[in-house]
Amino acid sequence: xxxxxxxxxxxxxxxxxxxxxxxxxxxxxxxxxxxxxxxxxxxxxxxxxxxxxxxxxxxxxxxxxxxxxxxxxxxxxxxxxxxxxxxxxxxxxxxxxxxxxxxxxxxxxxxxxxxxxxxxxxxxxxxxxxxxxxxxxxxxxxxxxxxxxxxxxxxxxxxxxxxxxxxxxxxxxxxxxxxxxxxxxxxxxxxxxxxxxxxxxxxxxxxxxxxxxxxxxx
Numbered sequence: 001x002x003x004x005x006x007x008x009x010x011x012x013x014x015x016x017x018x019x020x021x022x023x024x025x026x027x028x029x030x031x032x033x034x035x036x037x038x039x040x041x042x043x044x045x046x047x048x049x050x051x052x053x054x055x056x057x058x059x060x061x062x063x064x065x066x067x068x069x070x071x072x073x074x075x076x077x078x079x080x081x082x083x084x085x086x087x088x089x090x091x092x093x094x095x096x097x098x099x100x101x102x103x104x105x106x107x108x109x110x111x112x113x114x115x116x117x118x119x120x121x122x123x124x125x126x127x128x129x130x131x132x133x134x135x136x137x138x139x140x141x142x143x144x145x146x147x148x149x150x151x152x153x154x155x156x157x158x159x160x161x162x163x164x165x166x167x168x169x170x171x172x173x174x175x176x177x178x179x180x181x182x183x184x185x186x187x188x189x190x191x192x193x194x195x196x197x198x199x200x201x202x203x204x205x206x207x208x209x210x211x212x213x214x215x216x217x218x
Contacts, residue, residue, distance in 0.1 A: 014045075014049075014053065015053050017043055017045075018039070018043050018045070018050055018053055018054065018060070019060070019063055019064060019067070020043075021039050021042035021043035022034070022039045022042075022043075022060045022061070022063075022064060023064050023067070024042060025038055025039060025042060026061060026064055026106075026110060027106040027110075031061060031113060034057065035057075036050060036051075036056075036057055039057075039060065058119065058123055058125075059123070059125060061110070061114070061119075062114070062119070062123055062125025062126070062128075062129060063125060064107075064110060065107075065110050065111055065114045065125070065129060066125060066128055066129055066132060067107070068104060068107030068108070068110060068111050069111060069129065069132040069133065069136070070132060071100070071104060071107065072096075072097070072100050072104075072107075072136065073132060073135050073136055073139065075096045075099070075100055076093060076096060076136060076139045076140075077139065078096075079092040079093050079096050079139075079143075080139060080142065080143065085146075085147065085150050085152040086143055086144065086145070086146030086147025086148065086149065086150050086152050086153050087147045087152035087153050087203075087206060087207050088152070089143040089146060089147070090140070090143050090144060090147060090153070090166065090206060091199065091203065093139070093140055093143055094166075094170055094199055094202075095199075097170060097171070097174065098174060098195055101174050112175060114129070136167075137163060137164070137167065140163045140166065140167055141159055141160060141163040144159045144162050144163050144166075145159050147206075152207060153206055153207065154206065154207070162206070166202070166206070169198075169202065170198075173194070173195060173198045174195065176191065176194075
């Protein structure tokens with residue numbers, strides 16, 4: 001291994017260590033409760049070194065959000081490799097997003113927080129994050145188009161709009177605020193049951209025919 005390659009690997013490893021340290025803190029606290037001093041302390045580096053790799057705390061936070069979205073997109077891509085009708089792929093994508101929120105709740109929380117107004121186009125990580133979000137939409141839209149082409153998904157709504165309707169509705173269902181969760185609890189309905197019933201509710205609205213989708217285990 002040459003000197004240049006070794007230095008490059010060392011730099012990448014140092015960057016990863018900083019991200020891992022920041023991730024530990026952002027996973028355990030709110031954004032405003034994390035400081036660059038604490039990140040440097042966890043990473044066992046001085047703060048000046050941190051700034052050599054990341055412009056500010058917002059840049060670090062964005063890099064961790066990017067990690068989460070990439071995990072989700074990898075899970076989505078695995079769904080698209082299955083040999084099933086398009087409408088079933090949509091159901092699998094719904095299940096996958098639900099599974100992501102359960103397996104990676106901290107990433108999900110950070111991704112959701114990234115959507116607030118304080119993070120805008122001036123954020124150094126904005127372009128990369130938007131690119132990953134676009135990839136998510138493209139994967140969903142590909143599944144919708146496959147369903148239209150194979151006759152399992154209705155073709156009277158623009159594929160892009162149908163994709164956005166599905167994604168927004170699903171994310172809302174999976175991110176209920178406390179008042180809605182309380183209302184469900186008052187009626188003895190768990191959030192998990194609510195999500196399963198949503199899948200049964202939305203399928204007829206998407207399907208072109210009376211095709212019955214086998215309910216996936218959430």
